[in-house]
Each structure stands twice: as structure tokens, then as C-alpha cells.
């Protein structure tokens with residue numbers, strides 16, 4: 001199956017069909033970054049290596065975006081068609097918390113600490129088809 | 143010992159919506175009012191620091207006030223613009239660069255939430271395009287986590303907003319002057335849960351200015367000079383939880399508010415318990431709750447009780463945002479920090495009318511926090 005078109009291809013690598021987030025890791029102190037950076041704000045080093053951040057995490061904080069963001073948000077929605085979406089920080093194995101869209105936008109179904117896994121969601125439609133971005137969804141099996 | 147600096151003039155153009163006035167015009171009105179309060183002319187000002195986020199270069203004010211040739215430094219430090227301008231003006235006087243200095247700010251924002259552009263903040267385009275770069279989201283995410291870690295409930299968020307509008311109703315210069323019921327706030331539209339419509343301040347318009355001089359000569363110009371005991375600005379450290387962060391480090395570090403506050407208390411030689419009246423950045427209810435503890439005024443988690451017991455009311459032990467804060471005044475970014483300073487000066491001069499804190503307040507405190515992680519604190523003394 002071809003991989004979906006992404007708004008930000010550099011952020012994702014595939015293991016088979018499973019998307020993983022890609023960041024960077026400081027060669028000097030080991031601090032992990034997302035998205036990848038070319039310098040370390042912790043120790044000021046400038047030698048960094050690509051780093052696979054995995055595809056599983058737990059919900060660290062969350063909100064629900066209740067209004068249509070202004071540009072540069074470019075989903076193509078209007079105030080009438082806008083659907084609120086979840087946003088959270090997801091804590092990954094290394095301890096880094098990545099800000100991400102959530103597939104769930106129902107306050108009754110979001111809880112700090114719940115296990116999540118990475119997925120790709122269509123957030124925008126163009127003449128060439130759907131554009132996807134990364135998101136976390138409740139984990140199929142914890 | 144460095145020389146003390148005093149505020150001898152304050153001027154405000156009320157915040158709100160003023161369709162017929164440019165942002166700069168509102169800045170000029172505030173600046174003229176501050177000069178009048180100090181009883182000196184613009185031609186005696188030796189240096190000026192000023193800022194505006196959306197309403198043009200602050201030094202264009204010289205076209206209104208007079209082209210006297212003075213050095214005028216444009217300040218662009220987000221929500222901390224006013225605090226940064228004030229800290230710079232204080233330093234200029236301490237160094238002897240000028241006898242009279244001005245700090246001024248004004249703004250005029252379009253309606254609705256701010257819409258920052260990722261590249262201006264060193265961030266990739268996708269961060270804005272996919273709907274993650276909103277200040278309101280940050281406030282909600284930080285508040286949600288804080289509530290989880292410290293046992294704060296929505297009750298505290300409602301009470302902060304309720305007190306802000308209650309105080310705003312007492313302030314003839316406030317934008318929002320209508321008290322709101324608990325239910326009206328608690329049931330208002332979800333914007334970014336846990337934060338709702340009436341728990342957020344709105345971008346607005348307005349101007350604010352202060353005139354400063356060495357404390358030793360201040361009484362010649364104003365009967366009630368206010369001494370700037372500390373004016374501190376700090377930026378974020380690696381690991382602090384900041385607005386516009388695509389990720390947060392594994393190891394958390396204290397917010398710039400914490401470092402700015404500690405430095406200010408050290409400079410002033412006083413402690414949080416000595417403060418009689420204070421202004422805390424309240425872009426939203428959650429931020430004010432967090433800032434109460436980050437500035438050292440209570441323990442983390444203690445806020446809910448303080449709010450419920452009325453301790454933060456005008457008559458309480460810890461009166462916060464006596465003029466209604468950002469929630470009731472709105473936020474013109476360039477002017478907002480100086481509005482706080484002006485309110486504290488007004489309280490310390492005991493000229494705050496219906497919203498005056500009781501007794502004879504001696505020490506006041508102001509705090510701003512803004513993107514991308516900068517905080518400004520002042521400690522003021524009668």
C-alpha cells in the first residue's frame with residue numbers, strides 16, 4: 001500500500017506500514033529533540049544525529065481546539081464546517097513529550113496517562129488528494 | 143549601592159476598542175498624560191524605550207510629541223515589551239545616561255485570536271499549518287497538566303475570571319465592566335478546554351506610559367513618587383514548558399517567571415509575604431493560577447483555597463489584579479505590562495477609588511509572561 005501524502009514528510013519514517021516519529025539526538029549529552037534540530041539547547045553542542053522516537057506513548061496533557069484557527073492553519077475548513085480536534089502532549093519512551101493532534105476530541109474519552117499510538121490522519125484536501133499529518137490515537141492494545 | 147529610580151508620571155489610554163484612533167495615537171495620549179502627571183515637558187526626556195506589536199514603530203511617537211533628537215529604542219519583546227522597556231529605562235537612569243526617561247507602549251490588534259507565523263518564531267511551517275501553533279492551546283495544555291499535578295479543579299478557573307470582572311466593574315477605565323455570575327463563566331463556550339470563553343482575555347487596543355527619574359530628586363516632580371525596587375526580565379531555560387513548543391524535554395526546568403521573580407525579590411531585598419498588592423499575567427484563568435505559585439505567593443496547589451476564601455480579593459490578604467487584569471482590560475501587547483505598573487502606582491498612591499485596597503499599601507508587584515518564554519517582574523514601593 002503506498003504511504004499517504006504528508007504535510008511534513010521529514011517527521012515520519014515507516015517500519016513496514018507503521019509510522020514512527022523521527023527527531024534528533026545530541027551526540028554530546030544525549031538529549032532528544034522533536035522535530036530534529038541541528039543544535040542542542042541543553043549543552044549548546046552542534047553535532048546531532050537522527051533519532052527514531054518510536055510510535056507509542058502516553059497522554060501527558062490535552063485540550064480540544066474549539067474554534068477554527070486562523071492562517072497559517074490550512075485545513076480548508078470554514079467556520080461552518082469546522083470540527084473541533086484534540087491536541088495533546090504525548091510522552092514517549094525517552095521522556096520527551098511531543099505535541100500532536102489527537103484522533104479523539106471528546107472530553108469524556110481523554111485522560112492523562114492513557115496509552116496512545118501514532119497514526120496519520122487526513123487534515124486537508126487539495127486537487128491532488130488528501131494531505132496527512134501525524135496524530136495519536138488510543139492504543140489498540142496497551 | 144546603585145541609585146534608586148522613581149516613577150514620577152503615569153498615563154493610560156484606556157484599553158478596549160477605539161475605532162477612530164490609531165494605536166500610536168493612543169500611545170501619544172498616554173505619554174502626554176504621563177508627562178503632565180510628572181509636570182515636565184517632552185523636551186526634558188533624555189532617553190525613551192517603547193514598543194508596539196501590531197501598531198507600528200514606537201519611535202514614531204516622536205512625530206507626535208516632538209523631534210528633540212533623543213535616543214528612542216524600539217522594544218519588541220512580546221507580552222514582556224512593557225516590562226523590558228521599563229527595565230531598560232531604569233538601567234539608563236542608574237547608569238547616568240539620562241536624568242529623565244520614558245517607558246511607553248501601545249497597540250491595536252485585529253479581532254480574534256493572535257495568528258503568529260511559524261517562521262517568525264524559528265519554527266517549521268507544518269507546525270502552524272496543521273493547527274498546533276495557538277497560544278490558547280498552550281495555556282490550556284499547561285493548565286490541564288498543572289491541575290492534574292497539583293489537584294486544582296475548574297472551580298479555581300471560574301473564580302479567577304469572576305474576580306477579574308468584579309474588579310473590572312469597579313474600574314472606570316476597564317474595558318469589560320460587567321460582573322459575571324459563576325454559572326455564566328463556568329458554562330461559557332469551550333475555547334480550549336479546560337479553558338472557556340470568559341476565562342480568556344481578548345486582544346485589544348490601548349496605550350500606557352511612565353516617566354522616571356532618580357529617586358533623590360523625585361519629590362520635586364511628584365508628591366508621591368513610586369520607587370522601582372526591582373525591574374527584571376528573564377528568558378526561558380532548556381526544559382521549561384513554553385508556548386510554541388513542538389516538544390517538551392524529558393527533564394522539566396522552572397519557568398522564566400520563577401527565575402525573574404526570584405531575581406526581583408533578591409534585588410528588592412523583600413519577600414512575597416511583604417507584598418501588599420499585585421498584578422499577575424492573566425491571559426487566561428489558568429495562567430493566573432499557575433503564576434500565583436510561580437511568583438512565590440503560595441505553594442503549588444494552595445491556589446484553590448486562597449481563591450475560595452477570598453484571599454485574592456481587593457480586601458483580602460493577597461489582592462490580585464485589582465483593576466480587572468488582562469481579563470477585564472484586554473491585551474494590547476505593547477501596553478499591557480505598563481498598565482500593570484500604572485495600576486500598582488495608583489494603588490500605592492492610594493488613588494484607586496472604589497477598587498483601592500484598604501490600609502496603606504507600601505509594596506506592589508507586577509508580572510508578565512509572554513511568547514516565546516519571557517517574563518518581566520517589577521517590585522514597586524511607596
Ligand SMILES: [Zn+2]
Nearest residue numbers: 026029040043
Ligand atoms: Zn547536548
